[in-house]
Amino acid sequence: MKSWKKLCLLGTTLFATVGVMAACSSGNKESASDELTFWYMGDGDQGIKPIVDEFSKESGIQVKIQSIPWSTSRDKLLTAVASKEGPDVVQMGTTYMSEFVDAGALMDITEDVKKSDVMKSDNFFDGSVKTTTFNDKNYAVPWYTETRGLYYRKDLLESVGYKEAPKTWDELADAAKKLAARGDNKYGFGVELKEPTFGFMFARQNGSELFDKKDQPLFNEPEMIDALKFLDKLVQDGSAPKTDLGLEIGQSFGGEGVVPMFISGPWMINSIKDSAPDIDGKWGVAELPKGPVNNMSVTGGANLAVFNSSKKKEEAMKLIEYLSKPENQTKFFENTNSLPTNKESWNADVFKNDPLISVFGKQLNESQPMPLLKQWDEISQNFMKQWEQVVVSGKNLQEAMDELNEQTASLIK
Numbered sequence: 001m002k003s004w005k006k007l008c009l010l011g012t013t014l015f016a017t018v019g020v021m022a023a024c025s026s027g028n029k030e031s032a033s034d035e036l037t038f039w040y041m042g043d044g045d046q047g048i049k050p051i052v053d054e055f056s057k058e059s060g061i062q063v064k065i066q067s068i069p070w071s072t073s074r075d076k077l078l079t080a081v082a083s084k085e086g087p088d089v090v091q092m093g094t095t096y097m098s099e100f101v102d103a104g105a106l107m108d109i110t111e112d113v114k115k116s117d118v119m120k121s122d123n124f125f126d127g128s129v130k131t132t133t134f135n136d137k138n139y140a141v142p143w144y145t146e147t148r149g150l151y152y153r154k155d156l157l158e159s160v161g162y163k164e165a166p167k168t169w170d171e172l173a174d175a176a177k178k179l180a181a182r183g184d185n186k187y188g189f190g191v192e193l194k195e196p197t198f199g200f201m202f203a204r205q206n207g208s209e210l211f212d213k214k215d216q217p218l219f220n221e222p223e224m225i226d227a228l229k230f231l232d233k234l235v236q237d238g239s240a241p242k243t244d245l246g247l248e249i250g251q252s253f254g255g256e257g258v259v260p261m262f263i264s265g266p267w268m269i270n271s272i273k274d275s276a277p278d279i280d281g282k283w284g285v286a287e288l289p290k291g292p293v294n295n296m297s298v299t300g301g302a303n304l305a306v307f308n309s310s311k312k313k314e315e316a317m318k319l320i321e322y323l324s325k326p327e328n329q330t331k332f333f334e335n336t337n338s339l340p341t342n343k344e345s346w347n348a349d350v351f352k353n354d355p356l357i358s359v360f361g362k363q364l365n366e367s368q369p370m371p372l373l374k375q376w377d378e379i380s381q382n383f384m385k386q387w388e389q390v391v392v393s394g395k396n397l398q399e400a401m402d403e404l405n406e407q408t409a410s411l412i413k
Contacts, residue, residue, distance in 0.1 A: 035064040036315050037087040041073050041302065047336045048323075055322045061315050081105045086307035088316045092140055093302050094131040099374040100305075106139040107306040107313060113138045118321050127299030127367045128341040134372070140303035141324050142341035144332065146265045147297045147367040148201070149359050150289065151253065151272070153260035155282040165261075165286035169205075169230060172261075172289045176239035179260055190252075190262035191231050191240040193388050196380035197298045197370055198263070202227040205291030210371055217408040219383075220401040227291070228387070228397055235391050242392060250275030253283070263288065265300075266339060266360050285359045287366070297367040301341065339364070375411045382407050 040048050044065035052063045066087065068076055074096065080086030081103050092100065100106055113119045119141050121129045128142035152165045160178035162171070176188025192198040200210060208223035218224065234240040241259065245252060249268065252259045254276025272283065288295040304323060306316045322328060329340035330348045339360060340346065346361040370376055386404050389395040 035062045036089065036312055036319060037064050037066060038089045039066050039068055039087040039091060041068050041070050041091050043067055051328055051331055055319060059318055061318065063319060084309045086309050088307060088310040088312050089319050090305050090307055091302050092305050094300055094369055095376065097131055097140065097303065098372045101134045101139050102374055105308055107308050108137050108139060109306060110138045112317050113141065116321055118324050123343060124341045125343060125364045127369055128301065131369045131372065132303050140305035141320050143302050143304045143323065144338035145299055145301035145341045145364060146339055147299055147360055147363050148263050148265055149285045149287060149363050151262050151264060151268060151283065151285055153257045153283050156257045156260040166289045168289050169291050173234060176234060176261065177237065180239045185258065187241050187259050188239045188261060189234060190259045191235050193391060194384060196384055199228055199383060199387055200370060201296065201298050202231055202291065204296040205294055207293040215412060217405045219408065220405045225398060225401060232391055232397065248275060254279050266357060269356050285356050287359060287363045295366055297363050299367040299369045373412060378411060379408050
């Protein structure tokens with residue numbers, strides 16, 4: 001009771017968006033306890049409620065969806081861990097997993113996953129499964145995912161001799177240089193300075209493991225250094241902007257194509273369609289150009305887990321299994337544009353008939369998450385600070401990565 005009273009006192013400041021105060025004031029604790037609680041990051045009414053309503057009709061299990069903004073989700077999850085009064089089912093961002101598994105917040109569902117034809121790991125993209133697995137145990141089921149592809153202007157690339165998107169680093173650099181030669185304030189490719197995964201992604205394409213088997217950083221080794229040199233050269237020779245141009249996507253990618261090639265996720269498709277209708281039919285999406293070793297992209301997204309404080313594991317797993325079915329992941333995509341992790345979902349017409357979205361399905365076979373370390377956010381922020389000093393201020397790259405390596409080794413001791 002003390003924990004519940006404490007939550008009620010905290011409710012107005014910490015849990016207003018997830019409905020705890022309603023439960024505190026209703027006086028009907030018995031009816032509330034009969035419901036399965038599901039914390040959803042985003043607008044639950046739009047994204048997930050229609051699918052959950054169908055689950056309730058089929059199973060007889062009532063589900064209360066509590067919508068939480070992504071911007072406050074981590075704080076609310078941490079408060080739930082401390083109070084031991086969390087939800088039954090929770091949507092966990094893939095980058096959150098390590099921290100909350102380490103805190104003991106998520107239930108070990110390994111046996112449930114193994115015995116389910118729907119939830120077994122083989123059904124899902126390998127990169128997504130890795131975000132759910134720690135010390136060979138499953139703490140979640142992959143739900144939706146995202147990855148990065150190469151956006152390119154077909155018409156402008158063709159004008160410099162490329163009938164298809166660049167397929168290798170060498171082709172990328174060559175095409176970018178030729179596109180930048182169109183004139184002042186024109187570039188060929190966007191090198192990201194403020195995207196924390198960008199440099200690490202290229203390092204992996206050059207064979208970097210980022211960390212060794214003892215979790216020691218490898219940021220100052222040749223594989224990562226040479227990858228960053230490749231990117232830095234694109235900036236220094238004018239093939240890529242040196243700073244953020246401050247342009248909307250319709251200005252940079254549309255019209256004359258100030259930056260006619262860039263790397264981004266599937267969310268950018270609708271942005272381009274809406275803001276640059278003038279280039280309809282003149283652009284496309286391709287898998288990433290291959291580096292010396294591979295064309296590895298980045299896996300993100302969210303998983304479904306059971307909070308350790310839940311007293312309804314059986315019902316929680318039934319909901320997770322239902323949401324993991326390929327047809328329901330497809331419905332969720334149609335509601336939210338969130339890409340399915342279940343490989344079978346990609347056989348649906350909505351994916352096969354869309355040449356832009358289908359590229360991301362292919363790229364997901366060559367995508368992995370960033371290292372699953374609870375210190376990763378701080379590590380990536382430190383990288384961006386060093387990387388910006390290299391590109392913008394001319395700091396020695398080896399020196400910058402030596403410093404990053406030392407910072408990282410200290411963080412993960």
